[in-house]
Amino acid sequence: MQHIIVIVVVAVAYAVLAGVSELVASSPSDSWTVWLASGVVLGLLLALRRSRWAAVLAGGFIGAAGFALHLGSGILEAIGYGAIEVIAAGGAALIVSRLTELPMRLDSARELATLIVAGALPVALLGALLATAWHIAAAGGNSVATFRVWAIANFIGTLLVAPVLITWTQFRPRRSGGMPMPAFAGGAVACALFLGSMWLLFDARVEERFGGSVGESLTYVPIVFMALLALLWGTRGATLAAFVGALIAIVNTAQGEGPFAGVEGFLGEAELEVEGYALAIALTGLLIATLEASQRVAMRAARDWQTRFEATIGAHRLLAYEWDPVSGALAVTGDSLQLVGVPPARLRTLADWLAVVAPDERERVSNGFDGRVAGSGNADTLTYLLRGPGGSLLTATDEARAIRDHDGELHRVVGIVRISATTNPEASA
Secondary structure (H helix, E strand, O other): OHHHHHHHHHHHHHHHHHHHHHHHOOOOOOOOOOOOOHHHHHHHHHHOOHHHHHHHHHHHHHHHHHHHHHOOOOHHHHHHHHHHHHHHHHHHHHHHHHHOOOOOOOOOHHHHHHHHHHHHHHHHHHHHHHHHHHHHHHOOOOHHHHHHHHHHHHHHHHHHHHHHHHHHHOOOOOOOOOOOHHHHHHHHHHHHHHHHHHHHHHOOOHHHHOOOOHHHHHHHHHHHHHHHHHHHHHHHHHHHHHHHHHHHHHHHHHOOOOOOOOOOOOOOOHHHHHHHHHHHHHHHHHHHHHHHHHHHHHHHHHHHHHHHHHHHHHHOOEEEEEEOOOOOEEEEEOOHHHHHOOOHHHOOEHHHHHHHEOHHHHHHHHHHHHHHHHOOOOOEEEEEEEEOHHHOEEEEEEEEEEEEOOOOOEEEEEEEEEEEEOOOHHHHO
């Protein structure tokens, strides 16, 4: 039953985006300048487990073949278009699966690069190659123009749609632990400014709304708002807003409005030009969001490691320290307040630590630390007495090692101190 649901959802989504493409695209060379539907198949292949791939490909085949029949194609030709969709998207998904772990999350720049180079590009090139060969075999035509327009339109459309599906397919509502309200509110403002600026730029002819070249100059403004949106809302917010903004730009350009209407620039057609502009905005936001997500994942991992480390040393009555002999700075990790009666914030230098050492032990301990500076990096152990909470005497077993750089220069001295009650009857007297 779940596979049937997936097939229906993919086929319907494919048909909807194909219908949107039909409304706004031009067809100068037996291929459309706007094609968004291919992103549905590739995006879901990369977002779902392999057990769902057959259902996704079946839905893509039905959607592509059904839409071809809607356009008046014969049954054989419709089957050919469905096969092109399955071969191109399935082949690209297999390439991506060899380079990164699936399901894809788009939380790193590596995954984004893999999506572009190993996902969208093969879909566009393989689909264009198969479609061009199909056109030549069926009815002839301008093969170079067909390949060019098909490849560009599919590449751009896939990168506008696939990231939305990859990021939102894995969305699960949570009662807590989600986005903080300030970030949500700030992102909402940035989203409103982004979509508002896109509407302002593209909902009328530039010469009517702006004077001179002002309209062309303002095309850079939405990129700033997209960057803010990506930082605050992450990949989900950035991909969805970029897709809506792309629709605003493409639909209005097809109606002869906006700064790209009537332009024949590098890509040749107004729809292709505005799609390239929309893709630049989308990739800017997505890159910023993935880099921020990578940093967030790294910080979460660091916090997890810190929590586990502190829990471990706390359970065994241990303190860890890092000492910089050049500056004298000392960083202590662990519950030193409970163990020796002094919080870590007050143990910032070696002198602070020596103040906790029993007075008649301080010179020996200081000499021991000096010896570590001259050491070759082998571990050494010092055992000495500390003044604990309430003036009690504690035994410290201090094992440390000097860490040196590649050139032999001393970097840090790191150590672990085990705290235990003293067993020295003379010291206790």
